[in-house]
Amino acid sequence: MNKLPNIATHFSDWYNDVIYRAELVDQTPVRGAVVIRPYGWAIWEEIKSLLDKRIKETGHKNASFPLLIPESFLKKEAEHVEGFAPELVVVTHAGGKELEEPLVIRPTSETMIHFMFARWIKSWRDLPLKINQWANVMRWELRPRPFLRTTEFFWQEGHTAHATKDEAHEEVLMMLQEYTNLAENYLAIPVVTGLKSESEKFPGAEKTYTFEALMPDGKALQMGTSHLLSQNFAKVFDMKYQDKDEKLSYPFLTSWGVTTRLIGAVVMTHGDEKGLVIPPKIAPIQVIVIPILKKGADNRMILEKAQNLAIELRKSGIRVEVDADESKTPGAKFYYWELRGVPMRIEIGPRDFEKGQVILIDRLGLSKEAISFEQLPQAVIDLAGIVQKKLFERALKKRDSQWFKSAKLSDFAKDLGTKGGFYQTGWCGKEVCEQELKKHKATTRCLLDKKSFETCFHCPEASKQDVLVARSY
Amino acid sequence: MNKLPNIATHFSDWYNDVIYRAELVDQTPVRGAVVIRPYGWAIWEEIKSLLDKRIKETGHKNASFPLLIPESFLKKEAEHVEGFAPELVVVTHAGGKELEEPLVIRPTSETMIHFMFARWIKSWRDLPLKINQWANVMRWELRPRPFLRTTEFFWQEGHTAHATKDEAHEEVLMMLQEYTNLAENYLAIPVVTGLKSESEKFPGAEKTYTFEALMPDGKALQMGTSHLLSQNFAKVFDMKYQDKDEKLSYPFLTSWGVTTRLIGAVVMTHGDEKGLVIPPKIAPIQVIVIPILKKGADNRMILEKAQNLAIELRKSGIRVEVDADESKTPGAKFYYWELRGVPMRIEIGPRDFEKGQVILIDRLGLSKEAISFEQLPQAVIDLAGIVQKKLFERALKKRDSQWFKSAKLSDFAKDLGTKGGFYQTGWCGKEVCEQELKKHKATTRCLLDKKSFETCFHCPEASKQDVLVARSY
Numbered sequence: 001m002n003k004l005p006n007i008a009t010h011f012s013d014w015y016n017d018v019i020y021r022a023e024l025v026d027q028t029p030v031r032g033a034v035v036i037r038p039y040g041w042a043i044w045e046e047i048k049s050l051l052d053k054r055i056k057e058t059g060h061k062n063a064s065f066p067l068l069i070p071e072s073f074l075k076k077e078a079e080h081v082e083g084f085a086p087e088l089v090v091v092t093h094a095g096g097k098e099l100e101e102p103l104v105i106r107p108t109s110e111t112m113i114h115f116m117f118a119r120w121i122k123s124w125r126d127l128p129l130k131i132n133q134w135a136n137v138m139r140w141e142l143r144p145r146p147f148l149r150t151t152e153f154f155w156q157e158g159h160t161a162h163a164t165k166d167e168a169h170e171e172v173l174m175m176l177q178e179y180t181n182l183a184e185n186y187l188a189i190p191v192v193t194g195l196k197s198e199s200e201k202f203p204g205a206e207k208t209y210t211f212e213a214l215m216p217d218g219k220a221l222q223m224g225t226s227h228l229l230s231q232n233f234a235k236v237f238d239m240k241y242q243d244k245d246e247k248l249s250y251p252f253l254t255s256w257g258v259t260t261r262l263i264g265a266v267v268m269t270h271g272d273e274k275g276l277v278i279p280p281k282i283a284p285i286q287v288i289v290i291p292i293l294k295k296g297a298d299n300r301m302i303l304e305k306a307q308n309l310a311i312e313l314r315k316s317g318i319r320v321e322v323d324a325d326e327s328k329t330p331g332a333k334f335y336y337w338e339l340r341g342v343p344m345r346i347e348i349g350p351r352d353f354e355k356g357q358v359i360l361i362d363r364l365g366l367s368k369e370a371i372s373f374e375q376l377p378q379a380v381i382d383l384a385g386i387v388q389k390k391l392f393e394r395a396l397k398k399r400d401s402q403w404f405k406s407a408k409l410s411d412f413a414k415d416l417g418t419k420g421g422f423y424q425t426g427w428c429g430k431e432v433c434e435q436e437l438k439k440h441k442a443t444t445r446c447l448l449d450k451k452s453f454e455t456c457f458h459c460p461e462a463s464k465q466d467v468l469v470a471r472s473y
Numbered sequence: 474m475n476k477l478p479n480i481a482t483h484f485s486d487w488y489n490d491v492i493y494r495a496e497l498v499d500q501t502p503v504r505g506a507v508v509i510r511p512y513g514w515a516i517w518e519e520i521k522s523l524l525d526k527r528i529k530e531t532g533h534k535n536a537s538f539p540l541l542i543p544e545s546f547l548k549k550e551a552e553h554v555e556g557f558a559p560e561l562v563v564v565t566h567a568g569g570k571e572l573e574e575p576l577v578i579r580p581t582s583e584t585m586i587h588f589m590f591a592r593w594i595k596s597w598r599d600l601p602l603k604i605n606q607w608a609n610v611m612r613w614e615l616r617p618r619p620f621l622r623t624t625e626f627f628w629q630e631g632h633t634a635h636a637t638k639d640e641a642h643e644e645v646l647m648m649l650q651e652y653t654n655l656a657e658n659y660l661a662i663p664v665v666t667g668l669k670s671e672s673e674k675f676p677g678a679e680k681t682y683t684f685e686a687l688m689p690d691g692k693a694l695q696m697g698t699s700h701l702l703s704q705n706f707a708k709v710f711d712m713k714y715q716d717k718d719e720k721l722s723y724p725f726l727t728s729w730g731v732t733t734r735l736i737g738a739v740v741m742t743h744g745d746e747k748g749l750v751i752p753p754k755i756a757p758i759q760v761i762v763i764p765i766l767k768k769g770a771d772n773r774m775i776l777e778k779a780q781n782l783a784i785e786l787r788k789s790g791i792r793v794e795v796d797a798d799e800s801k802t803p804g805a806k807f808y809y810w811e812l813r814g815v816p817m818r819i820e821i822g823p824r825d826f827e828k829g830q831v832i833l834i835d836r837l838g839l840s841k842e843a844i845s846f847e848q849l850p851q852a853v854i855d856l857a858g859i860v861q862k863k864l865f866e867r868a869l870k871k872r873d874s875q876w877f878k879s880a881k882l883s884d885f886a887k888d889l890g891t892k893g894g895f896y897q898t899g900w901c902g903k904e905v906c907e908q909e910l911k912k913h914k915a916t917t918r919c920l921l922d923k924k925s926f927e928t929c930f931h932c933p934e935a936s937k938q939d940v941l942v943a944r945s946y
Binding site: 026029030034035037038044045062063065066067069088090093094102103105115136142151152154 | 499501502503506507508509510511513514515517518534535536537538539540541542543558559560561562563564565566567568569575576578585588589592593604609611613615624625627
């Protein structure tokens, strides 16, 4: 098999190659739609299971709302429909007839869910209402890229309603914190959090918080968002309820979501010249056991021991597989599992077997040690912790090396276009200056709670606060 | 709140009422689309988690295929498109433009998945290929009924490819067995399995196996199906591969699925005049703890003990909640949780507390006992087993009391239309006789591996084998 494109010089080609070779995805004949293959889907299932647990532990309940939404629903909130209209996928015929009103495939479910909330929230006793759904959504894409931007994608969308704005705001920040925890402590991806500017926020929201990562090629990736919707949608959907003082009030709403894009972030952040590197905490296969077999020899003892070790490791909660294929060389297997980013490998050959040991190796090349059968489960758990920590540290170091402070766009415009990176700068807060960034194919990624610059990156006016600027996916 | 409609005399009204009152579903403004509310979705999550585990343990891997399928794909298999054309939901516009070719929302994914299989299966080494997907699908419904028949529904669809027909057939039967196990040992619903007749089988399949349950109102419910597709689709999608003899061959395909309809089956099979009864093994809440509080008294000790008992029960893997709402009477709580079918209830009042005990009661009224705090976890586990067993036995007894043997349609036609039930009879195997059943709004549900009758239920020809006839949902 050909080598992967050079990750240092051809990052984009590397990404487009590795996701197919590692069998995360495949192309389909439908524009912007991909197949997520078993290995890719298994990574999503790990992420989903971790996040779902936290969503439930923080008091939310899963439910399921319709895929199709009447076109008129989207039009109820002016900014909302303006934001999504160009990307809508529209059903006009069903059951052999033309529909009286077209239905759109949900690009997001605020409108449908708020229609239902209006039926369910009648009294202050019905609040807070905290719902989540795991679903597929659709936004038509002219330049799709698997995981990063596809017409159909998978996500969770949380939707909550609260009696006070403070409580809604707390919810928005709590979920942002949950997302940060997922990104940093599980995906091993450092992120920066902050508010989106007025022009970059979610259509219809009062405030949008984002968490942003920087990919090794210097482009920012929006990892997910948490919106304070406040009362806009509540008023549009006539979501009146009787409050504690027996007056009619509107609740304060939030919504928040992350998507299968997180898989793309993991691929880009941790991958190397050999292929993927999946952080142990989300790896569908944390350890691959490779018996070193001799042609013509009786390999039964080795194969049986490999299977037994796997059973022992599973008892300790470790996700492990044995590659027992006798038609492949160990070298071919190393190559295959390294490409797929399995974070740890166990080798067991005839000599190891006699000595009652295996060789335990990690995907980053941090450690290669002989470990006795008895000590193996603990050694794997320890090594998983080391690899997980190292991945985050390495990504943080890389990210910090690409984070620059610069007072004026005229100074950093060139670097922005060549080496990329986060550019922390001052901003007057006006959209006219923000628009200047478009000329350099960049945007504001998020506002920072700092004020390190006297003036705006573009105009001579005073800076209101720091802003992070970057090109983005 | 009004009483539920009489379940014995107004079964259909009872169903349509209880599913809303117990908050399993809600209506939406989109034809045939429902919201599955948190309690309904939690039941689906329990079923899904049990079945997903078995699907994986039997060697299948989950993946995800596109929601939208080119219309031309469906037309490749003549019977297939004929079967699904009247129910298709069609996307004609996207991204503000009319599409060159319409896309249909998957009514099932054979065509898309087989298109991909043709890319993936190149050698005998790629077989067997065993894939499953959990997904939403859509078939336009003019007379929707929540869970039983909705335009959008949720299911798993397994799709496999094998080198030989025997192996494919084994797969079909293995999954049918898994489904039977799920139905009988978890949902507590007795089922009968067998082949569908030629006219009732899946469009494009060689053989369709079904598992059928009988609802208390005497109507049959198809619980799910497992299809031997053989090589039809493989040829249509040019799924050629090099076999062990280095010749080009077509694989033998299967597909199998169950849907959210299973929730409807649980509601109908076990419900009673008080509402739902959820079998303990799939109940999102297996035990509700109700502290018996005194107005004006200091209830803190009781409330704290209730919470502590719940924590202890959770440690034993029991799904338990505490209803600590001080604004509701115990009676109102009993009513509420009985309506929702929580299979067991724990009451703890001041006297119980002093004696170091609780009262443990089950939803079927089988048992009501004082249990000491220490013995509670084991007592709950034991009672769950008793309730689970009783539910199945009760359903089996009911089903068997509605299973009749009759030689001639003319003899059982009247009963079929009044009291309903399964009618086991003889059949010549010809469609012209099968069509006679339509006059009585009935169909053949499945063929039985028996021959108890000399002649066909309609014509004087010899019976080939027994067939089960019923009206159905």
